[in-house]
Amino acid sequence: MITATGVSWTYGSTLVLDGVHVHAAGNRVLGLIGPNGSGKTTLLRLLYGALRSPTGQVGVDGDALDRLPGRETARRLAVVVQETGGETSLTVGEMVLLGRGPHLSTFQRTSARDHTIAARALERVGAAHLGARPFAALSGGERQRVLIARALAQQATHLLLDEPTNHLDIRYQHEVLRLVRTLETCSVVVLHDLNLAARYCDDLVLLGDGGVVAAGPAGDVLDPAVLEPVYGIGIHRVELDGHLHLLFRPEGATA
Numbered sequence: 001m002i003t004a005t006g007v008s009w010t011y012g013s014t015l016v017l018d019g020v021h022v023h024a025a026g027n028r029v030l031g032l033i034g035p036n037g038s039g040k041t042t043l044l045r046l047l048y049g050a051l052r053s054p055t056g057q058v059g060v061d062g063d064a065l066d067r068l069p070g071r072e073t074a075r076r077l078a079v080v081v082q083e084t085g086g087e088t089s090l091t092v093g094e095m096v097l098l099g100r101g102p103h104l105s106t107f108q109r110t111s112a113r114d115h116t117i118a119a120r121a122l123e124r125v126g127a128a129h130l131g132a133r134p135f136a137a138l139s140g141g142e143r144q145r146v147l148i149a150r151a152l153a154q155q156a157t158h159l160l161l162d163e164p165t166n167h168l169d170i171r172y173q174h175e176v177l178r179l180v181r182t183l184e185t186c187s188v189v190v191l192h193d194l195n196l197a198a199r200y201c202d203d204l205v206l207l208g209d210g211g212v213v214a215a216g217p218a219g220d221v222l223d224p225a226v227l228e229p230v231y232g233i234g235i236h237r238v239e240l241d242g243h244l245h246l247l248f249r250p251e252g253a254t255a
Helices: 040-048 070-076 092-103 112-124 140-154 170-182 194-200 224-231
Strands: 002-011 014-024 029-033 057-060 077-080 158-162 186-190 203-208 211-217 234-240 243-249
Touching (some): 014 203, 014 211, 070 092, 140 170
Parallel strands (some): 029 186
């Protein structure tokens, strides 16, 4: 469980988040959605401690995040951020093994068990064949899958992902998010694609104008009456094969 109570953040004179409350329950996937600039990534960074809110508090399973030792934080929280560069000499296998760091004492070398866990993590994201390749030589989509494998190798109880489907083709978008749903973790994911959010998130937090516009089960938040004022676009909601789908109609469109 991850909770945020009254957290805020300002970039210069721009207030991005103001007194935001969030609750991410165990064994569920919470999606953070909202227009560009609504503070999704900023909120995620507050939830894993990369940013420290000047107000309120973030808690992990009832413990204040800012009071947890670094190693304990890493054992509880695994983070996948958007990858912008590949400037490293590590191979893919070595990159994934970094996820075992929180479970090793100082100067302790990785064991056969650590290597097995890392190999299985690569298999789960469909990247076992990349193990010997240089991480820097991978495409953006391949790097994203490897970073998710590193998070899986970490075996944390909470998983936080910033646009994990970025650079992935349609098949792997669905495979990665389907994988996230199978994990016995508290997962928080930033998503732009509302249809992916509808299919794979249990709960949603819709951000806009510096705060939470709506929060709750995905089916309740993905209501056109709630979404249209925030996104500024016409939205039609349909059910197909037991799944919710959203169709978008820009202003002035006739078809």
